[in-house]
Amino acid sequence: MNHFNLPKIDLHCHLDGSVRPRTIIELAHQQEVSLPSDNVDDIRALMVAPPTCPNLDEYLKRFELPLSVMQTEAAIKRISFELFEDAALENVKYLEVRFGPLLHLQQGLTLDQVIGSAVAGMKEAEQQYDIRGNYILSILRTMPKDRIDEVIDAGARYLNQGVVAFDLAGSELPGFSQEFIAYADYARQLGYRVTIHAGEQGSGQNVFDAVSLLGAERIGHGIHIKGHPQAYQLVKAQSVALETCPSSNIQTKAVDDLASHPVKAFHKDGVLITINTDNRTVSDTTMTDEVRKVMEEFNLSEDEYFEIYRVSVDNAFASDEVKAHLLKYLP
């Protein structure tokens, strides 16, 4: 099986967790940001979360370095372009990238500049490569809530022209959904689709709440619906697709190891699952690696791979035209 050649779809990939280490060094020089080292291997070592991360919060510390150089329009555009380029070069045909616009305001950019630069980088890559994409705007659950509506309003200018969805990311506390009902409602009213990180660090109840209170159509990770019958049934009944990210799930201790990842059991039982990277640099991975790991660990046939590919197409926040294009890659 040549996993590199397979057409692939990544629905869960963070911009700031997928920056090339060499780009960090070049941008730091240009921006006169001081780095602990100019050696690409040293920088990579600082960016990649160790397999021994005690938890998600430890993993999230790896984003500070990339974010320090992602505060100008040119840097955001370049990093967006390079992410789509890297994905296209390993046969990813469709990529949904997410990031937190509020994390990019440290040097005076407006939200429109931040979102516009990310979209511009993606569009440039779409012109050059056989890849299509969209952006998802993430709100960090631990940040003050006073500017969330501004993010939603700023992104609305790009809706269905590069921006498609609203997400909640960052540390996951029990019952977080209650605090975000009004924001998710507002985003849905304006036409955003909704996906929420839940059941990664937290319990299956968080998945239940994200679907029932926030209207999540997809769930980032969702591992912990295992062992929570109500959440499991709701996800199945409402055909909510799970964006699983196997390597990241091991690093953050959402699962002990790949063998105990529920991805195959979910798939066999009719839970909609997709395979994604989460963070290409922080999790030191690619779509080729994620697909290979899952297929080898669980002995998936090519037919089973394409069943999962089809779930990704069906649940992508893409236009009908893009979905029709993606279906052409099925054997």
Ligand SMILES: O=c1[nH]cnc2c1ncn2[C@H]1C[C@H](O)[C@@H](CO)O1
């Ligand atoms: O796997 C994750 N779970 C929760 N939050 C995450 C994960 N990966 C990245 N993030 C956070 C850190 C980033 O700064 C933010 C926006 O991309 O999203």
Ligand SMILES: [Zn+2]
């Ligand atoms: Zn994520």
